[in-house]
Every structure is written in C-alpha cells, then in structure tokens.
Amino acid sequence: MNAIVKTAEAVLVLLAVALFAMPATAQERFEDPQLRERFSELTRELRCPKCQNESIAESGAPISADMRERVRKMMREGATDEEIRQAMVDRFGSFVSYRPVFAPHTWALWIGPFVVLVIGVGVVLALVARNRARRELDSTPLSEEERRRAEQWLRDE
Amino acid sequence: MNRIWLFLPLVLAVTLGVVFYWGLGEDPSELDSALVGREVPSFDLPMLGDKEASGGPEILKGKVQLLNVWGTWCAACRVEHPHLNRLAEQGVPIVGLNYKDERGAALEWLEERGDPYTRVIYDPEGSLGFDLGVYGAPETYLIDAEGIVRHRHVGVVDQDVWESDFEPLYERYRKDG
Structure with missing residues (x-):
C-alpha cells in the first residue's frame, strides 16, 4: 500500500517538474524584468514581413521567430535599441519598422x-x-x- | 470666376480616384529589398553536394548570376523548379541557396527533378537567408558581376516574370560587365 502511494507521489512530482520545465526550454526568456520589458517593446515595434499586419511579437510565422531570436541575441550582446532596429531595416527594408523614418520619401x-x-x-x-x-x-x-x-x-x- | 471653385470637389474626387486605383494594382506582399544596389552580405557556408567544400560571397562574383532561395518544404518551389531547369538549359547561371532544409531531402529533390544550379549553398540555419531578408521561399536575386544585388523577386519565377522583370536587367548587366 505504502509503496503504491510512494510511486504515485513520485510520478506526480516528475510530471510537475516536466510541465514546469517545458516553457523554459521552448522559449528562452530574459530573467531580468527590465530586459523582458525592453524585448517586448522592441518586438512590438517591428513588423512581420510575411504576415503584414502583425508585429513580430504576436506573429507565429517562422520568420518572426527568427527575428525575435536575433533581437534577443543582439540584446545579449549589448546592442542599443537603435542598432537592433537598424539591423532589421537593413535586411528587411523600412517596411519592418512600425515607426516610419523621416526621409525625403x-x-x-x-x-x-x-x-x-x-x-x-x-x-x-x-x-x-x-x-x-x-x-x-x-x-x-x-x-x-x-x-x-x-x-x-x-x-x- | 468664383464658380470655378465649385468644380474643386469634383477635381479632388477624380484625383483621389486615380491615385487609389493605381494603388490597387500594387501587390502589397511584394516588398522592396533593402539589398538592391548593395553587395551580397558576407557568409561562409558549406556546399550542398560536398560537405567538405565551403564558400563565401566570392562565388556570387565574376559574372551575372541568379541566386535562387529554395527548400524541399516549399510548395511553390515545386512549381518553380521546371522553369529554373529551362533557364539553366538556356545558359543562365543559377546559384541555389538551400534554405532551412535537410541535406538528404534536398539532394534527393535535385536527383528527382533535375539540377539547374551551378552550385548550391547549404544553409540549414537560415543565416544567409536572414541576412538577405528572405521572408518566404522561393525568392530570386539577380546579382551582377561585382556581386551587387540588382533585382529581387519574391515568389515563383516563371516565363512571364523572367521575361518582364529579369531578362532585360540580365542582358543589360551582362553587356556592362
């Protein structure tokens, strides 16, 4: 009897651990709430080139996942917001910025x-x-x- | 004299109508490439056919070439493939960029459908694709002899697209080179 309860307990603990572990591996998040806020702001300002009315924060397209990954990487490397935005515009054109630049066109x-x-x-x-x-x-x-x-x-x- | 102003709303409406009608004809999913007029970003990637070989931007220099981004997961690439085969037969050099794909599946695809490429860059992570601003395959770039991107097309390059968008530029840059 006792053994059965022990086994059930162990299974439950293992399940709980597995469930909690999943989000962490599926999506690497910033621990620091300030960085997390900055990340969410940046990704809301960048537009998905594939699904044109969504920001890369909300879009499920693979290209948006790649772009989010690049934003994360550049933030880790200490890039400024401006550098990150510019890097995206250099690749995908001014279309990806929800804030239009002030230029002749x-x-x-x-x-x-x-x-x-x-x-x-x-x-x-x-x-x-x-x-x-x-x-x-x-x-x-x-x-x-x-x-x-x-x-x-x-x-x- | 003042009566002329009564026609102002009509003139405005007609002008706006023309502008909007013209705007309707544009394809909003076709974005200008940020790269047109710029050099191909630098890279160092393996070749699809030969694990040991690798290449950088120099393989896109020396002559006017097409760079075609494809993958076996891409349905439209299936449609495009025969067109590429035909272009290759006509002597147009096409470099392939195998984008986010698996080597085995890609090689099988070329075996089955024919290989229009002079060489194929293998980019499973999509790193060169990202630097090119690829947001959907197939995409095709016209690259001149200096390695500068001259045109970009998102979607299938069929006979019509080739004749209207690519061929004139291809001939022009070949003459200049």
Whole structure:
C-alpha cells in the first residue's frame, strides 16, 4: 500500500517538474524584468514581413521567430535599441519598422497633414474675413445722398 | 470666376480616384529589398553536394548570376523548379541557396527533378537567408558581376516574370560587365 502511494507521489512530482520545465526550454526568456520589458517593446515595434499586419511579437510565422531570436541575441550582446532596429531595416527594408523614418520619401507622410491643416485654417480665415466685411457694409447707415436716391427708385416703381 | 471653385470637389474626387486605383494594382506582399544596389552580405557556408567544400560571397562574383532561395518544404518551389531547369538549359547561371532544409531531402529533390544550379549553398540555419531578408521561399536575386544585388523577386519565377522583370536587367548587366 505504502509503496503504491510512494510511486504515485513520485510520478506526480516528475510530471510537475516536466510541465514546469517545458516553457523554459521552448522559449528562452530574459530573467531580468527590465530586459523582458525592453524585448517586448522592441518586438512590438517591428513588423512581420510575411504576415503584414502583425508585429513580430504576436506573429507565429517562422520568420518572426527568427527575428525575435536575433533581437534577443543582439540584446545579449549589448546592442542599443537603435542598432537592433537598424539591423532589421537593413535586411528587411523600412517596411519592418512600425515607426516610419523621416526621409525625403516620407516627407509627404510627416508634413502632409500640417500642410492640409494650414490650408484649411487659411480658407476658414478668408471666409470669416469676407463675411465680416459684408456685414460691416450692411450695417453702415446710408448717407443723405444715398437715401434720396433710394426713395427716388422706390417712387419710380 | 468664383464658380470655378465649385468644380474643386469634383477635381479632388477624380484625383483621389486615380491615385487609389493605381494603388490597387500594387501587390502589397511584394516588398522592396533593402539589398538592391548593395553587395551580397558576407557568409561562409558549406556546399550542398560536398560537405567538405565551403564558400563565401566570392562565388556570387565574376559574372551575372541568379541566386535562387529554395527548400524541399516549399510548395511553390515545386512549381518553380521546371522553369529554373529551362533557364539553366538556356545558359543562365543559377546559384541555389538551400534554405532551412535537410541535406538528404534536398539532394534527393535535385536527383528527382533535375539540377539547374551551378552550385548550391547549404544553409540549414537560415543565416544567409536572414541576412538577405528572405521572408518566404522561393525568392530570386539577380546579382551582377561585382556581386551587387540588382533585382529581387519574391515568389515563383516563371516565363512571364523572367521575361518582364529579369531578362532585360540580365542582358543589360551582362553587356556592362
């Protein structure tokens, strides 16, 4: 009886150990919470080139796993965030960065909205100025001469 | 005079329509290679056929060549293979990059389907593939005599793609070299 309980216990312990050991071997994680945070931030900013609307943090594509592995490796080697991002852009193109660079081919993207805003404000100001000028004209009282001419026209009707 | 402005919305709508229509024709999964105009990244990898032999970027220099990334796990490579065989028959030199594959399976594949490659680089870890920015096989690169990447195509290179995308560049760089 006692032997059976002992065996069952041993099996349970072994199972528990096996279950706990799995995640650690399947995915090498950073122990340091600060590094883990940095890793998760970096991988959320990089876009999977294969499955185009996912970051490499969430994507299950093999290429994303390779990219995550490279990010991890570069972090271990002490690369800065900028160096890691640049390494990915050098290989996969500026497409992989969710933050577009500020370069001649992206000027329209960065400055465009402000140009449209300035045009819009200009149009509104011009309309307001025109409206005000018209209203001022309406509210100016008629001169003696104008009043006489207006009365003349009304009589002729 | 002021009436002209009434046409502004129409002009805007037509302009945007043309731009969007043009954008619809683009294939969003086709990314520009970051490597076009740059040298092939350096590597030191074994050859598929010969475990002892290894090679670096120098095997992609000296003449205009294609570099074709393939693997036996890649379904589209099956479709592409006969096209590569035909190109090889026409005398186009193609270097293979066997990507994340097993040597045995890859050699068997070449035995079965014919071998269009002048040589095949064996890259089971995908290290050169990663440096090239390979995100899906098959991919094909046109590399000039100086070892500079001139064109990249993701997907099957069939007769149409060869004639429209590769052949003009291939002829041009061959003349320049």
